[in-house]
Amino acid sequence: MAGRRRGFERSDKRFRLFQYEILIVFAILIVVVTVFIDFAILKRTGRAMKEKVSDLIAANSRQLELNINSYLERMETVPTLLFSDETYYLYDETDERMDEYDKVKNEETISNRIVDIGLMENYVDFGIVYSDDHKLGWISHGTQDLFVNDESMYDAFSAYIVNSKKEDGWCYGINDNSDRIYYIKRLNPNAILVSSIYTIELSSVFVYPEQLDEMTVRLINEDNEIIFSSDSSEIGNILPDDIYNSIKDGVAEGNMSSGIITDDYLINTNSCYNGWRVVCSVPTKIILEENESLKSFTIGVSSIMALLFLLVGQLVIMRIAKPMDGMVSSLQNKAEIDRLSGVMNKVAFQEMVESELKKETPDEFGVFIMIDMDNFKQINDRLGHMYGDQVIIRMGKLLRKLHNNQTIIGRIGGDEFALYTGCNDISKEEIESVVTEEMEQVMSAFAEEYEYEREQCDLSISAGVYIKETEDSDFEDFYKKADKALYTSKKNGKACYTFFGKEDKDEA
Amino acid sequence: MKRSVIRILLIVSIFVLMGVLIYRLLDINMKITDDKANSVRKEKTLIRLSWWGNDDRHKYTMEGVDYFQSQNPDINVAYKYGVWNGYEKRTKVWMESHNEADVMQINYAWLNEYSEDGEGFYDLNELADYIDLDNFTEEEKAYGTKNGKLNALPIAMNTHVFYYNQDLLDEYGLSLPETWDDLFAMGKVLGKDDKYVLGMNKKQMFVLLVAYYEQKYNKQMFDEDGKFAATKDELKELIEFYKSMIDEHVLCPIDLFDKNKYMSGEIAGTMCWISDTNVYCDALADTGVNVSRCKYPILPGAKRSGWYIKPATMWAISAGTEHPEEAAMLLNYLLNDEHMVTLQQTEKGVPVSKAAIAVLNEEGLSETNEYKAIQDMNEYQDELHLIVPNIENESLIHHFKSEADEFIFDKVSSEEAADSIYNGVREVLSEQ
Numbered sequence: 001m002a003g004r005r006r007g008f009e010r011s012d013k014r015f016r017l018f019q020y021e022i023l024i025v026f027a028i029l030i031v032v033v034t035v036f037i038d039f040a041i042l043k044r045t046g047r048a049m050k051e052k053v054s055d056l057i058a059a060n061s062r063q064l065e066l067n068i069n070s071y072l073e074r075m076e077t078v079p080t081l082l083f084s085d086e087t088y089y090l091y092d093e094t095d096e097r098m099d100e101y102d103k104v105k106n107e108e109t110i111s112n113r114i115v116d117i118g119l120m121e122n123y124v125d126f127g128i129v130y131s132d133d134h135k136l137g138w139i140s141h142g143t144q145d146l147f148v149n150d151e152s153m154y155d156a157f158s159a160y161i162v163n164s165k166k167e168d169g170w171c172y173g174i175n176d177n178s179d180r181i182y183y184i185k186r187l188n189p190n191a192i193l194v195s196s197i198y199t200i201e202l203s204s205v206f207v208y209p210e211q212l213d214e215m216t217v218r219l220i221n222e223d224n225e226i227i228f229s230s231d232s233s234e235i236g237n238i239l240p241d242d243i244y245n246s247i248k249d250g251v252a253e254g255n256m257s258s259g260i261i262t263d264d265y266l267i268n269t270n271s272c273y274n275g276w277r278v279v280c281s282v283p284t285k286i287i288l289e290e291n292e293s294l295k296s297f298t299i300g301v302s303s304i305m306a307l308l309f310l311l312v313g314q315l316v317i318m319r320i321a322k323p324m325d326g327m328v329s330s331l332q333n334k335a336e337i338d339r340l341s342g343v344m345n346k347v348a349f350q351e352m353v354e355s356e357l358k359k360e361t362p363d364e365f366g367v368f369i370m371i372d373m374d375n376f377k378q379i380n381d382r383l384g385h386m387y388g389d390q391v392i393i394r395m396g397k398l399l400r401k402l403h404n405n406q407t408i409i410g411r412i413g414g415d416e417f418a419l420y421t422g423c424n425d426i427s428k429e430e431i432e433s434v435v436t437e438e439m440e441q442v443m444s445a446f447a448e449e450y451e452y453e454r455e456q457c458d459l460s461i462s463a464g465v466y467i468k469e470t471e472d473s474d475f476e477d478f479y480k481k482a483d484k485a486l487y488t489s490k491k492n493g494k495a496c497y498t499f500f501g502k503e504d505k506d507e508a
Numbered sequence: 509m510k511r512s513v514i515r516i517l518l519i520v521s522i523f524v525l526m527g528v529l530i531y532r533l534l535d536i537n538m539k540i541t542d543d544k545a546n547s548v549r550k551e552k553t554l555i556r557l558s559w560w561g562n563d564d565r566h567k568y569t570m571e572g573v574d575y576f577q578s579q580n581p582d583i584n585v586a587y588k589y590g591v592w593n594g595y596e597k598r599t600k601v602w603m604e605s606h607n608e609a610d611v612m613q614i615n616y617a618w619l620n621e622y623s624e625d626g627e628g629f630y631d632l633n634e635l636a637d638y639i640d641l642d643n644f645t646e647e648e649k650a651y652g653t654k655n656g657k658l659n660a661l662p663i664a665m666n667t668h669v670f671y672y673n674q675d676l677l678d679e680y681g682l683s684l685p686e687t688w689d690d691l692f693a694m695g696k697v698l699g700k701d702d703k704y705v706l707g708m709n710k711k712q713m714f715v716l717l718v719a720y721y722e723q724k725y726n727k728q729m730f731d732e733d734g735k736f737a738a739t740k741d742e743l744k745e746l747i748e749f750y751k752s753m754i755d756e757h758v759l760c761p762i763d764l765f766d767k768n769k770y771m772s773g774e775i776a777g778t779m780c781w782i783s784d785t786n787v788y789c790d791a792l793a794d795t796g797v798n799v800s801r802c803k804y805p806i807l808p809g810a811k812r813s814g815w816y817i818k819p820a821t822m823w824a825i826s827a828g829t830e831h832p833e834e835a836a837m838l839l840n841y842l843l844n845d846e847h848m849v850t851l852q853q854t855e856k857g858v859p860v861s862k863a864a865i866a867v868l869n870e871e872g873l874s875e876t877n878e879y880k881a882i883q884d885m886n887e888y889q890d891e892l893h894l895i896v897p898n899i900e901n902e903s904l905i906h907h908f909k910s911e912a913d914e915f916i917f918d919k920v921s922s923e924e925a926a927d928s929i930y931n932g933v934r935e936v937l938s939e940q
Contacts, residue, residue, distance in 0.1 A: 103763075144767070144768065198570070308523075315519060
């Protein structure tokens with residue numbers, strides 16, 4: 001019975017393990033499939049979103065370009081008002097033919113004009129510098145302080161007149177100054193107009209939608225110096241390399257406008273009419289922030305679904321699979337169990353022992369015992385076959401009663417039984433005495449149980465014991481060796497047990 | 509039976525728990541989306557601010573305004589600024605066209621010009637909930653009061669001070685001048701090397717001449733009512749004195765004056781407002797030159813100093829502002845806030861506001877040249893007169909200088925020039 005239960009428990013455990021494996025595989029499958037589908041959808045929407053935002057940035061960048069163009073044009077228009085009268089723009093302070101009085105009167109007239117037209121914008125500087133560095137109008141201390149050690153302000157600013165037609169130019173970063181931009185216009189061969197505005201003023205020009213509040217907007221010059229940035233800490237620095245590298249090809253090809261989508265940024269750049277560029281950039285991760293939160297949401301939901309599946313699966317197993325377990329176990333029992341003795345039949349016994357042997361390590365011991373009833377034929381002949389069956393039934397019960405779950409018990413012939421016990425907690429020296437003790441118990445228990453049958457028909461048992469050695473692990477081999485020992489017991493007059501010895505070994 | 513009931517209850521609670529979890533996840537996600545969808549743009553209150561000044565003032569004022577906006581996110585401040593030269597004309601255009609800023613830096617003289625009856629600017633008394641008026645004494649508030657209405661609050665008090673390049677004076681063996689004759693004596697020495705004793709702009713030159721006039725004739729050039737008191741003969745003598753100052757190298761011709769000439773030692777001294785100490789004293793001292801501060805020159809026996817004191821500049825609110833409360837918040841920030849005071853330091857002069865003084869005292873205000881000049885001013889404050897607005901009248905000064913130039917360059921006689929000035933000044937004043 002113990003052997004049968006043990007067999008059932010093992011196969012039941014296997015079956016349950018299999019059920020759990022199936023459940024977990026399905027749960028993982030749910031997570032993987034859900035996440036895969038959602039991620040695929042999100043990737044697609046992410047791409048679409050990037051393109052849409054890129055379009056938005058492009059439109060915005062274009063608008064900022066128009067704004068800055070319009071602003072720069074306005075700043076250029078005011079100085080042109082000095083060309084309304086020759087007195088203003090043709091006056092040459094270096095002309096030695098003029099007397100002091102004429103100079104004073106002319107300069108007074110020009111200064112008044114500068115005051116009048118310079119009021120139109122927030123100019124920091126708005127004045128005329130002559131070739132001898134004489135100044136008229138507003139040339140701020142800040143600008144004057146940029147030119148030390150007799151450096152000529154006139155020469156320095158004249159170098160920035162690059163537009164040969166209009167004879168003007170914009171400049172930034174004069175002597176490392178980064179707080180203002182200058183517009184220079186030639187009035188006559190010996191005079192230039194110098195006007196400037198603070199770069200901070202550009203914040204009113206660079207107004208963009210609040211929806212793009214993560215966008216960094218920059219105005220850069222031809223040398224990639226940042227004239228203005230919505231991130232004020234960048235002003236005066238060089239455009240960051242990662243952004244410059246993304247736009248440099250477009251700039252080199254002379255594109256007026258280009259949009260670039262990289263792994264890190266969505267960038268758009270537009271060229272202003274004076275050669276400066278508007279560069280708008282948004283970190284990609286900010287655009288896809290919502291997608292990222294959707295990803296974690298997907299993972300969360302699919303994990304909950306998987307958990308739910310596991311719980312439901314467990315419930316199904318409890319409600320449906322358990323009764324099936326019973327049915328399967330019952331069928332299995334029928335196939336494996338000898339119906340008369342209640343222990344395993346020969347096939348099941350052999351399978352179970354072989355499976356046990358596979359699990360055992362070579363240095364583990366095993367004891368294989370074969371028991372045969374002596375004179376059983378006389379029971380059938382004298383007491384009848386029905387009685388003979390009862391003897392077998394009682395023998396099965398007796399063996400199950402004497403052995404624990406660790407022993408595999410089988411009926412391998414009409415009145416022949418076999419037992420196998422794996423031993424890993426006993427030393428080689430001890431094992432023979434332990435087995436001897438056990439066999440003595442079996443012999444005496446049998447004698448007690450079958451006292452009547454012994455008196456009537458001389459019923460006894462003979463046994464052959466084989467203790468597995470390290471080098472062998474074959475059931476057939478065990479069987480033969482135990483059978484040989486059993487034969488020796490029979491030969492020695494029955495009702496005894498014999499260990500398979502060295503001499504048997506040689507014989508075997 | 510009992511076991512199956514427990515089992516059913518367990519299963520139901522698991523399902524409810526799962527449902528709640530999924531709902532929470534969905535809810536959080538929906539909220540994020542909702543929040544974004546609901547982020548509508550709030551209209552900010554636009555306050556316009558205007559001021560004049562130099563680079564430093566522009567920069568720190570813009571920085572201060574940025575901070576104010578960060579502290580008051582519902583207020584957006586737009587600004588207009590420029591240099592003093594021409595700013596008066598700009599203000600006139602704004603005031604006459606009713607396009608003035610909500611909060612304006614104004615000159616003391618403009619109170620008379622634009623608010624004779626006290627209606628030209630907002631009455632700040634009505635905004636006492638937003639402006640800490642306790643930082644100002646009654647006397648200080650009186651400077652900005654017209655017809656019982658507090659039109660403006662003074663930023664600082666100001667008078668003129670003379671700074672000299674002491675190293676240059678030592679080089680020529682000269683000492684600081686006390687009288688006008690001392691100045692001419694210095695001009696003789698420095699003129700030999702084509703250097704000048706003093707250099708200044710047009711407005712300061714006029715103040716200098718007014719002082720000389722009032723010391724000499726013991727009367728105000730413009731009385732309290734703004735009336736022009738000088739006679740043609742007096743004007744003739746005045747422009748002759750003016751020409752002699754130029755000819756004898758006491759005063760650099762106004763059109764040739766350049767701060768760099770003073771910085772480089774071509775001009776020994778200058779006269780400026782105390783509030784410009786950093787421009788003319790500290791800047792020169794920073795180059796390693798010893799700079800001396802000097803009191804105004806006097807005419808021996810003069811009974812009146814002819815020198816004036818005034819609120820340096822003032823803050824006012826437009827009478828027509830649509831947002832008086834927000835404008836008052838900005839005005840209070842500009843005058844009394846620790847952050848703004850720290851940025852401003854004494855650039856506009858030693859502040860009047862008690863709160864501002866307390867902040868600056870902690871930062872060692874008494875060590876500054878400007879503070880020392882103010883201390884000097886306090887010592888002889890009784891000799892100073894409260895400024896008469898016409899002394900700073902741009903059109904009048906322009907007219908005076910222009911006509912005087914005709915005489916200086918020998919185009920007309922001193923009588924003719926004095927005559928033109930006399931008529932021109934009366935004409936300018938009659939147009940007010």
